[in-house]
Amino acid sequence: MLSLTPMPTELVSYYNDSEDTRHFCFRLLDPEAIKKTQPGQFFMLHIPGIGAAPFTFTTPPDSRGVFYALIKSVGKVTRALFNQQAGTTLGVRGPFGTGWPIKTLAGQRILIVAGGCGIAPLVNLTETLLQQNSYQSLALLYGAGSQKTEMLKAQRLRWQQQMPMYTVLEAPGQSELTGTPVDVLDTVLGQLGEFPTALLLCGPEIMMQKMAGKFIDKGLAESSIWLSIERRMHCAVGLCGHCYLHHSYGCADGPTYRWDHYQQLSAGDTDPGLVIPSQI
Ligand SMILES: Cc1cc2nc3c(=O)[nH]c(=O)nc-3n(C[C@H](O)[C@H](O)[C@H](O)COP(=O)(O)OP(=O)(O)OC[C@H]3O[C@@H](n4cnc5c(N)ncnc54)[C@H](O)[C@@H]3O)c2cc1C
Ligand code: FES
Missing domain, CATH: 2.40.30.10 (Translation factors)
Known part of the structure; x- marks a missing residue:
């Protein structure tokens, strides 16, 4: 509408x-x-x-x-x-806006990586995937600052009954894994066993940038990575330009982008986009 x-x-x-x-x-x-x-x-x-x-x-x-x-x-x-x-x-x-690519995710080994409040745009997706049960495997890696700021504890405990769940906190000694999702990626991949075929990212832009880079280095195709971006929005219908980034309107063309499409948009652009985490 x-x-x-x-x-x-x-x-x-x-x-x-x-x-x-x-x-x-x-x-x-x-x-x-x-x-x-x-x-x-x-x-x-x-x-x-x-x-x-x-x-x-x-x-x-x-x-x-x-x-x-x-x-x-x-x-x-x-x-x-x-x-x-x-x-x-x-x-x-x-x-x-655009939603997550639910149909494309069928039959895949999906890893969801969320940082801080970036878990909010992934809640409905996770519930939908669990309900549809059409994936090969599904896991969530969630990072937060500390036990005080980690979100959705009750819901994640419930999800944990149905899928592997990894929580990493930056505050030392507050969780089994310490640091950021990027710091613990190799440990998590080791425990998962099978390498994911689809990666979904939402959180601080620097985290998404580093995480996508690591996966691409490990051989995951750029077309198998999706991210949800945050921009200031006013009209939300592609009129005001507040959310304009890389020749695209975040409110209408996003907030969910496929990584390679997002990179094509920013190719040759002077706007450094994802490199600046505070640019919202
Ligand atoms: C598609 C989309 C979905 C979202 N979904 C959620 C969600 O489910 N839950 C949720 O909690 N949030 C969500 N957000 C984020 C939420 O919209 C923002 O936090 C929103 O700006 C809050 O508005 P505010 O007026 O309270 O904060 P603002 O006053 O707009 O401040 C927000 C933050 O931006 C900083 N800031 C203020 N002005 C500037 C400026 N000029 N330049 C840079 N930074 C500035 C502030 O210090 C503060 O940290 C979503 C954002 C998008 C784009
Ligand atoms: S918020 Fe107005 S164009 Fe996107």
């Missing part, structure tokens, strides 16, 4: 996840307003009088219009959201 008018949406409830992060439950007042979403697609949340920001559906809208998002408080819009009371009416537009 390419509308710029937010749809009235109730903030139903919320509960805490990790430090500064909450699961929010929303309800579209018109349950028909959003009919279908793809894992990885996002919506714009409008807080009247404050502004709007993009977030990913962790659970897509059901027949009552109820959906969930995992949101970290980092700035103006998110801080205002954390101050809202349950029952407040906010605005939502969407769904927007």
Whole structure:
């Protein structure tokens, strides 16, 4: 839906996840307003009088219009959201963007690598893959700063019953694996046994850059790597140019890109793109 008018949406409830992060439950007042979403697609949340920001559906809208998002408080819009009371009416537009390549992932040995809040855009994907069970194998490597900031502990424990799960924390002595996902990749690959045939990345851009580089060095085709990028977004429908990067609109052509396509977009570009992690 390419509308710029937010749809009235109730903030139903919320509960805490990790430090500064909450699961929010929303309800579209018109349950028909959003009919279908793809894992990885996002919506714009409008807080009247404050502004709007993009977030990913962790659970897509059901027949009552109820959906969930995992949101970290980092700035103006998110801080205002954390101050809202349950029952407040906010605005939502969407769904927007490209989703993860679900069909292409069938029959593959999939490794998902998420860093910090980058796990949010991968939740619906992981649930969908587990439900469809059409992959050859599926594993998740999740990195966070410390036990205080690691996200989705309960959900990851549940996933662990169905798939190999590796958590790496930067804080020493807080987990079996210490460092970043890039630091522990060889250990994880050793434990996995079989080399992945598909790699999905979401997190700090420097982490995605290094992780993709390591896999390409090890022989994985660039066309077997996907990433989800974060850019500042305003219109989310390819009009304002806020999300413009490498001759592409992150809101409409992304946020999910295949690695080789993303590299082609940036070829010969003066914008260094993924090399600058703070460029959001
Ligand atoms: C497609 C997509 C999906 C996303 N999904 C999620 C999700 O599911 N959950 C989630 O928590 N987040 C998600 N995000 C990130 C979220 O949209 C941002 O954190 C959003 O900017 C928060 O808005 P804010 O007003 O609270 O923060 P802002 O005030 O916009 O600040 C955000 C961060 O940017 C920094 N910043 C502020 N201004 C600038 C500037 N001019 N240049 C560089 N940095 C600046 C701030 O210091 C802060 O760290 C997603 C982003 C995208 C693009
Ligand atoms: S956010 Fe306006 S063009 Fe993408």
